[in-house]
Amino acid sequence: MRWYFRFQFSLRDIEELLFERGVTVSYETIRRWCEKFGASFAHRVKAARRKPGSTWHLDEVFLTLRGEPYLLWRAVDEHGVELNILLQKRRDKAAAKRFFRRVLASCPEVPRKIVTDQLRSYPATKAEIHELANVKHVFAKASARVNNRAENCHQPTRERERLMRGFRAPERT
Template identity: 85%
Template sequence: MSRCRDGRVRSRDEKRKSLYHGRRFPASVISCAVRWYFRFQLGLRDIEELLFERGVIVGYETIRRWCDKFGARFAHGVKATRRKPGTTWHLDEVFVTLRGEPYLLCRAVDQHGAELDILLQKRRDKAAAKRFFKRVLASCSEVPRKIVTDQLRSYAAAKAEIPALAHVKHVFVKASARINNRAENSHQPTRERERRMRGFRDPERTQAFLSSFGPIRQHFALKRHLLRASLYRKQIAAPFAAWRRFTEITQVPSVF
C-alpha cells in the first residue's frame, strides 16, 4: 500500500499500470484491430481501411506492432477462459514452406477439436517429437488418457522417454485412411491464412503468429451452421464478454 498526494491510500490495482499504458489510441480500437487480424482473413491494410471508415487514422505498421505486442497476451487469456481440454490428444504434422525451405508444423488438438498447442520445427526425428510432447504437456493441466498419431516412429520413441506419457495409451492410424481427421482438419484454417498472406516467411514470426491465431480464432468460431440465429447470438455473447474482460475493456464499444 502507498498514499496518494491527497492522503488517500492507493491500492495495488491502482498502482498497476494499464495494459495499454503509453498508447495513443484507446483500448477499444487496439483490441478490435487485434481481434480482426487473428479472427478473420484480413490483412493489415484491410484493417487500416476498416478503421479509417470508422474515423480512426492509423497506419498498418502500427497495427502490426499491436498484433505483435498484444496477440500472445490475448491468446493466453483465451486459453485461460476456455473449457478444460479433453482426455484424448490428436497429433498431426504438416509441411509448410518458409522462403523456399520446408518446415514441419506440429499441431495437437483434443477430441473436441480445440487446439492445444503448435510447434514449428525443422526436423522430424525423436528429439523434435519429444520437444513437442513436452510443450503440449506444459500447456495442459492434465495428462491425457489416449494419444492418437500417424505411424511416424519418432512419436512412439519420444513418448517412451517421457515419464508422464510412458504409460498412456497410444493409437497409431494410417494417414491415408483419414481416421485422424480431427487433427488433419485442424490444419485447414492455417492453410487458408497461409494463402491469404501469400506464404509464411520468418520461422520465429510464423511461430508467434500461429500460436495466437489458433486460440483467438477458435474462441469466436462457434458451429454456426448447427444453431438457430437467436441461439447463436446468445452463445456468441459469452466469448465477447470474456474477450472484453481479459483485454481490459470496461464497456461494450459501440463506436470508436
C-alpha cells in the same frame, strides 16, 4: 486485432471495417497493434479456455520458412482446441520428444488417448516418457478419418501461408 488473428482478414480489410464504424486508423497502425498486443492477447485467450479434453490428436505439417522446409507440430484436443504447436527442422524421435514434453508441460492433465498418424517417432517417444505409459495410442491411417481433427487444424495455417506467399519469420506461422 481479433479480426486479424481469428478470421485472417488483411490489415487493409480491417482498416476498412473500422472506417465503416467511424474509426479512422491506417493499416500500419493496426499492424503495430498486432505486434505489440498479439502475444498478451493470445496469452489471455489461452488462460480463459477450458481444460483440454481427454483425447489428443497430434500431427505435423511441412511449411516453407524463408525458402527452407520446416515442420509445424500441432496438438489438438477432441473439441478442436489447439493445445500447443512447435516449429522444428527435423521429424525424428528427438523432435517428437521435444514436442511431447512441450505439450505435457502446457496441459494440466495427461490424456486418456492419443491419436496420431503412422509416423514411427510417436510410439518410440511415447515409450520413453513415463507420464504417457498408461495412455492408449491410436494409429490413424490417412484414409481412416480418425485424425481429421488435427488435419483440419492445419487449414488456416495453409491459407495464411498461401496468402503471404510463404512465411518469412517463425513468429508469423
